């Protein structure tokens with residue numbers, strides 16, 4: 201079973217794969233209803249870890265599969281499920297991952313979305329669930345309502361490819377700029393899907409937030425997003441802005457060991473360790489703000505925490521951000537990065553708090569630089585909302 205996979209960046213991959221997964225169970229994504237959960241339950245779609253396959257695992261219902269798999273339909277209709285996003289926001293694309301579903305993958309899907317109020321949408325057991333429990337009259341009425349509510353089609357009926365390594369990722373870009381709270385995934389007519397990733401950027405209603413309230417403006421629930429990085433070999437830097445503390449090293453940002461390190465490490469004449477080279481990641485804040493406190497958590501990184509980190513900030517327009525991304529952030533030309541936290545030594549497996557912040561100006565982006573390489577599990581940027589001058 202693969203548990204520690206390198207994040208491979210291929211130039212053929214769509215850019216939206218770098219954004220946050222708004223439906224992941226680790227950010228509160230939930231399956232509210234599925235028409236059938238016979239072979240494997242729909243909540244597997246939202247698991248954080250990549251799907252696995254165990255050749256000889258069977259259950260009383262059939263072959264054990266790591267995904268959502270419905271029965272071969274012998275009645276009219278098609279299968280579908282409703283997912284409540286953990287973080288509501290703007291969706292930029294989907295990955296419908298059919299890993300390991302080969303003779304049993306869903307041949308086609310469509311995806312709809314809705315912006316629903318959170319009240320009055322209870323969670324139901326699957327309609328054709330394994331125990332055969334029928335939905336109550338009340339539940340049935342609510343399911344009918346979910347079916348008839350105004351769902352907007354984001355992906356129209358499209359054929360999927362089977363779950364072999366080269367074909368399992370079925371990518372669908374989305375151009376809608378609206379904020380969504382729920383997804384309806386339709387299978388035509390039935391079958392299995394390993395994971396559904398809903399890539400996008402969270403959107404928070406800031407009108408209710410007082411200027412005296414401190415908010416972590418990097419957090420994905422507050423609209424923070426990673427917009428560039430130098431290396432993400434073992435873990436993507438977007439993990440830094442996830443909820444709570446990291447569950448393991450795989451839930452943090454971890455770079456490869458730099459290959460340009462000297463064969464023997466030395467100290468200079470002041471006794472300072474010489475560790476050339478660095479790695480960096482850049483984040484757009486969910487709202488411009490003045491940062492007053494920073495948390496850097498090296499939780500789980502014990503033999504591979506960075507020697508030090510430096511944190512800078514700047515004001516960047518959407519055009520400047522786009523230009524820098526297209527240049528793969530090679531130069532950061534024309535950007536005035538200002539120091540928030542000067543180069544600071546880090547400790548292993550430790551939550552660091554920094555309150556001596558060097559900059560008292562509103563900023564839109566932050567760059568975290570680690571030297572020379574290694575892993576950090578979370579970064580929190582506590583700030584007061586502020587408009588730009």
Ligand SMILES: NC(=O)NC(NC(N)=O)C(=O)[O-]
Pocket residue numbers: 239261262263264265269271272303304
């Ligand atoms: N071998 C199978 O996977 N068969 C069936 N699926 C499961 N999970 O048993 C099927 O054909 O739908």
